Amino acid sequence: MEGDTTARRRRRLRDRLPLRLRHHWKPVATLGLGIAAMVYFLGDARISPYVTSSSRVEADGITENVGGPVDLYDTSVSHSIQLTYQQTDFDKMMKEFRDDGTKDYIEADLVIDGVYLNDVGIRLKGNSTLMSLRGNKGMPGGGQNLPDAPQGAQAGAPGGMGGFGGMGGMTQYDLSEKKPEELPWLLKVDEFVEGRAYQGEREISLRPGNNGQVPLNEALSLSLIGKSGQKAERYAFTALTVNNRPTATRLMVESPDTDYAEDVTDGHGVLYKAKAGGSFTYRGDDPTDYESSFKQLNKKGSQDLEPVMKLIKWADRASDEEFARDLHLYMDVDSLAGYLATQNLLLNFDDMAGPGKNYLLWYDLDTQKFSVLGWDYNLTFSGDATAGPKDSISNLPQQAPSGASEGKPDATPGGMPSGMPEGLPSGMPGDMNGKGGMNGKGGMNGKGGPGGLMGHVLKTRFLESDALEGVYLKAYRALYQKFYRSGTAAEDLRSIADQARSAGAGSKELDTAVVELKTTVTDRAAALAEDQQVIG
Numbered sequence: 001m002e003g004d005t006t007a008r009r010r011r012r013l014r015d016r017l018p019l020r021l022r023h024h025w026k027p028v029a030t031l032g033l034g035i036a037a038m039v040y041f042l043g044d045a046r047i048s049p050y051v052t053s054s055s056r057v058e059a060d061g062i063t064e065n066v067g068g069p070v071d072l073y074d075t076s077v078s079h080s081i082q083l084t085y086q087q088t089d090f091d092k093m094m095k096e097f098r099d100d101g102t103k104d105y106i107e108a109d110l111v112i113d114g115v116y117l118n119d120v121g122i123r124l125k126g127n128s129t130l131m132s133l134r135g136n137k138g139m140p141g142g143g144q145n146l147p148d149a150p151q152g153a154q155a156g157a158p159g160g161m162g163g164f165g166g167m168g169g170m171t172q173y174d175l176s177e178k179k180p181e182e183l184p185w186l187l188k189v190d191e192f193v194e195g196r197a198y199q200g201e202r203e204i205s206l207r208p209g210n211n212g213q214v215p216l217n218e219a220l221s222l223s224l225i226g227k228s229g230q231k232a233e234r235y236a237f238t239a240l241t242v243n244n245r246p247t248a249t250r251l252m253v254e255s256p257d258t259d260y261a262e263d264v265t266d267g268h269g270v271l272y273k274a275k276a277g278g279s280f281t282y283r284g285d286d287p288t289d290y291e292s293s294f295k296q297l298n299k300k301g302s303q304d305l306e307p308v309m310k311l312i313k314w315a316d317r318a319s320d321e322e323f324a325r326d327l328h329l330y331m332d333v334d335s336l337a338g339y340l341a342t343q344n345l346l347l348n349f350d351d352m353a354g355p356g357k358n359y360l361l362w363y364d365l366d367t368q369k370f371s372v373l374g375w376d377y378n379l380t381f382s383g384d385a386t387a388g389p390k391d392s393i394s395n396l397p398q399q400a401p402s403g404a405s406e407g408k409p410d411a412t413p414g415g416m417p418s419g420m421p422e423g424l425p426s427g428m429p430g431d432m433n434g435k436g437g438m439n440g441k442g443g444m445n446g447k448g449g450p451g452g453l454m455g456h457v458l459k460t461r462f463l464e465s466d467a468l469e470g471v472y473l474k475a476y477r478a479l480y481q482k483f484y485r486s487g488t489a490a491e492d493l494r495s496i497a498d499q500a501r502s503a504g505a506g507s508k509e510l511d512t513a514v515v516e517l518k519t520t521v522t523d524r525a526a527a528l529a530e531d532q533q534v535i536g
Contacts, residue, residue, distance in 0.1 A: 062202070062259075063195030068115045072199045073234035073254065075499050080239045081206075081252070082111040083122060083185075087243075094177045097124060098134055105191050117198065121191025125184045127276045127356060129208045129378075132175050133183075173208055181240050181248040184208045186255065203255035206240065208378060210248040212509025214500050216493070216517055219251055221346050221377035223492045228482045230338060231264055231373050237503035249505035256360055256375050261298035264373070269364045271297040271373075272308055274357040280457055282316040285309065294361070307363045311370060315457050324467035331458075332364075333468070335371035337475035340459060341389070342374065345476070345483055347524065349393050350379040353456040372458075385523035389476045389533050390463060473533060480534050484525035493518055 070077050085108035096102045105121035124130055175183060185206040190196045198204075209215040214237065225232035233254035240250045254260060261271035274280075278293025287305035294308055311330050318326065327333055339359070343351040351374065352359035358376035363369075383394050462468055483489050497514045500506075528534045 061195065062197045062200065064193070064197070065200060066115060066117060066189075066196065066198045068113050068199055070113055072113070072201060072204075073236045073252075075236050075495075078239070078502055079113055079236055079252070080111075080241075081187075081250075082241045083180075083187075084109045084243055085122070090177075090180065093123070094133075097130075101134065105188060107192055110187065110189075112198065115198070117189060117196075119192040121188035123186050123188075125186040125205055126208060129173060129184055130175065132173065133177065173213070179245065180242040181245045181250075182210045197259070200259060201254065202259060203257045205253045205255040206238075207251045207253055210240075210250055211505050212507045212513060214249050214505050214510070215251050215378045216496055216500060216513060217381040218253070218377045219496045219499075220489065220493055220517070220521075221348070221380040222253070223496065224346070224483050224489060225342060225374070225377075227488060227492075228338075228342070228479055230342065233260070233375060237499050237505070239504050247504065249500065249503045256297060258298045261362075264362050265364065268366060269362055270299050270303045270307070272305070272361040272363070273297055274352065274359050274361070276356050278357065280312055280315070282309075282312050285313075297360075303365075307368075307370070308361060311361075315461070320461070320465065323461050324465045327462070327468070328369075330370060332367070332369050332371045333471055334475065336458065336462060337468075337472045338479065339372040339374060340462065341472060341476040341479050344387065344389060344391070344393060345479055345524075345528075346377070346380040347383045347385065347387065347393055347520070348374075348377060348380045349383060350376065351393075351459070353454060353459045354379070355454065357456075381517055381520045381524075385520055386527040388531055389473065473536075477534060477536060480528055484521075484528055489521045489525065490518070493521060 070079075072079075085106055089106040093104060093106050096104060103124045105123045107119050108122045110117045110120040124133075173182075177183070187204040187206070188202065189198050189204075190202045196202075207215055207218060219235055219237075222232045222235050226234075233256065235251060235253045238250055238252050239247050241247045256271070256273055261269075264271060272294045275293055275295060280293070283289040287309050290305045290309055290312070294305060296303070296305060314326075314330055315323070327336075339352075342348075348354075350356045350358055352372065356376060358374065360373040360375060362371040362373055364371070384391075387393055463472065493514070497510070500510060
């Protein structure tokens with residue numbers, strides 16, 4: 001109307017919204033209020049996802065499986081590996097490792113038993129073994145630097161560890177970036193080519209030691225464990241050539257990875273790998289807080305670390321009576337007994353309680369129980385061959401180092417060389433107090449400690465339980481029969497020595513190593529044959 005001064009009414013807020021949203025505004029408003037309430041009341045609280053699906057499907061399956069002329073781990077044939085990479089990439093990798101301990105992959109071309117694979121990832125493999133490459137910048141697990149070994153300490157026993165200064169039978173590998181053919185390597189076939197594998201394997205480990213120092217002890221341990229019916233990585237000796245460097249004889253070993261986990265029983269479970277710098281310590285009820293101590297190797301996305309967290313929580317809180325009574329609810333007791341018996345029989349210092357924390361936890365999704373698996377056996381057959389089933393295994397000399405005065409040896413208990421940093425647990429290294437820790441129960445709190453360099457609550461409490469002794473000795477006696485009484489250890493050693501020679505390691509140094517290892521095997525068998533706990 002002309003002259004009408006009435007103002008035009010503004011559109012209401014609800015009229016400005018899309019029609020579909022106007023029809024459903026109540027649920028949307030309710031959701032918004034719910035989120036606001038959660039933010040207000042749970043502002044700083046952490047909400048952790050708990051995955052309960054039991055999916056058997058792996059997220060990163062193999063899409064390209066490259067075949068080969070011979071089986072990768074066929075010990076009856078000769079193997080060869082050639083690696084070619086850009087020197088600038090290698091130099092950068094080594095600089096980063098020296099500076100901060102980073103172990104990144106670089107690209108390399110691989111020819112394995114005549115099969116060419118481009119763009120394979122390779123990186124340094126190991127912890128204490130690699131310490132000599134970094135000078136004196138630390139020790140495994142982030143511990144303090146160790147002083148040089150006392151003059152006269154043995155450095156060169158079979159199956160050593162390198163980087164500990166050659167103390168008491170631990171081999172000091174003279175690693176150098178100028179000799180890449182001697183470095184411990186991890187080869188990852190699918191690092192730069194997603195979904196690729198070689199004969200179903202995505203990772204191959206080249207173990208420390210070469211030519212005359214090739215780790216016969218590790219090969220022997222893997223052979224014995226495999227024949228006993230326990231899970232063990234496959235292995236074979238190979239000739240390795242890196243760029244234009246001389247060829248070296250190396251031991252290649254199957255690497256515990258996603259595909260390795262799928263080979264455990266029927267693969268319906270989750271495999272967790274303990275980290276060298278981690279601990280078996282209860283940290284609360286958030287599974288993500290255990291990622292610094294364990295690496296989940298398979299079923300990522302459908303499973304998480306919650307089962308490990310629950311196991312640690314129970315072990316931390318159970319009384320001695322509850323531990324013995326309820327262990328079977330959490331673990332396959334026979335598996336734990338077999339694992340611990342194996343480590344003792346093979347004189348393995350660096351087991352689940354050692355500084356490298358070399359063990360795997362397999363969680364069966366059907367039984368909802370854990371089994372313990374071993375790996376990394378380059379410290380076996382080293383130490384006191386007369387050790388009994390319940391004795392601690394030590395890699396230190398049985399006598400004080402040279403220079404010790406009579407009556408007051410210049411060493412800490414158990415033969416630890418003088419000059420060690422103050423404050424180290426009395427169980428490091430070598431379980432020197434006989435029970436793995438400061439108070440005789442594997443650690444500083446009486447139950448395995450806060451996860452320091454030595455000790456493990458499961459091992460310590462199991463071996464100290466009178467109620468579980470019968471299970472342990474039964475497993476021990478059965479494995480003693482398979483390893484030693486049957487003569488298998490001596491027979492396998494002869495075969496393994498021949499395999500190493502066929503791969504090019506034949507030398508006086510290798511012959512000496514074979515004799516030394518044979519002596520240890522013979523002495524071990526003889527000592528156990530006279531032990532009443534063993535022969536019953």
